[in-house]
Amino acid sequence: RERYETMKGVDEKIVERDWRWREGNLRKGDRVAVLYGVLQKELERLDCPTSGPDLRRLQLFSAMFETIIAEFKNLGPVLAEIKAEYDKTIHAYAHSTSDLRFLRTKVAKLVAQNENRMLVKYEKRRANELEKRLEEVRGDNDRLRTDLRKKLAVYAGYLPHSLLEEEKMKGEVPVITQPFDIGTNDPITLYERKIASLSEQLTDATNDAASTKEEMRKEFVRKDVMERVEGALKVAESQITSLKQTNAALESDLKQTQTELGTVEKGLKDKEEQYRFLMKEYTELSEAVAVSFDKKVLKKEDPAEPTNPPTPQP
Numbered sequence: 001r002e003r004y005e006t007m008k009g010v011d012e013k014i015v016e017r018d019w020r021w022r023e024g025n026l027r028k029g030d031r032v033a034v035l036y037g038v039l040q041k042e043l044e045r046l047d048c049p050t051s052g053p054d055l056r057r058l059q060l061f062s063a064m065f066e067t068i069i070a071e072f073k074n075l076g077p078v079l080a081e082i083k084a085e086y087d088k089t090i091h092a093y094a095h096s097t098s099d100l101r102f103l104r105t106k107v108a109k110l111v112a113q114n115e116n117r118m119l120v121k122y123e124k125r126r127a128n129e130l131e132k133r134l135e136e137v138r139g140d141n142d143r144l145r146t147d148l149r150k151k152l153a154v155y156a157g158y159l160p161h162s163l164l165e166e167e168k169m170k171g172e173v174p175v176i177t178q179p180f181d182i183g184t185n186d187p188i189t190l191y192e193r194k195i196a197s198l199s200e201q202l203t204d205a206t207n208d209a210a211s212t213k214e215e216m217r218k219e220f221v222r223k224d225v226m227e228r229v230e231g232a233l234k235v236a237e238s239q240i241t242s243l244k245q246t247n248a249a250l251e252s253d254l255k256q257t258q259t260e261l262g263t264v265e266k267g268l269k270d271k272e273e274q275y276r277f278l279m280k281e282y283t284e285l286s287e288a289v290a291v292s293f294d295k296k297v298l299k300k301e302d303p304a305e306p307t308n309p310p311t312p313q314p
Helices: 002-046 055-071 076-158 161-170 187-219 223-301
Strands: none
Touching: 002 055, 055 076
């Protein structure tokens, strides 16, 4: 019997431990599902990409790793060491990536500066070559112009005198057959003078165009500004029109009020004249009544006094 009781107690403890272990596993499974749901919601909220490295997603998983380490006591120290190793590797990779990016940027800047120096050097060399070429072309042009003038003068000198005289009599002496003074009235000099005159005119026209363009730029008003100004002008004009109408109405009311006031003033003047007339009549009547009353009082006070005063002796 004791053995039976012992075996029964052992079975009950085993069954109880089994049920506790299953309950704990169920709770842990529920907690894992909750954590996984929170992780998915945060990933959707941050809109993290599903492929490729992403710093926000890494930070979110790191925070979730900390939560799991804090909740699971048995495997917490091992998980903490694993996370520390991963953090070291990630930080080292981040530093190496930032250093590599810095070095790439610096190399790109140096290459760009070197390219700019090479381009400047090439442009300077090319400009010097073009200046030398321009001087050579100008020298050749002056030399050819001088040779042409000499040849024209020699050609005019070799023409027969009779031909020149005949052409002069007809009045149709070609320019090419006239004897020219080099540097004075030869065709090249005349053309150079015309070119210089036209160049001056072109310069003046260019300056006028530039000044006109500058004035237009100063006086130019953009379309949006013009629309705002026109809108404000229309509003101001409508306000002025409204104010004019209000002013006209007020002036009409003022004239009507002045007319009524003149009528009232005229009536008041009539009333004043009537009042003065009545006051005058009242004053005269009062004085007459007072005199009559005084006479009656005097008669009552002196009855023996004759009615008629004594006639004076001559």
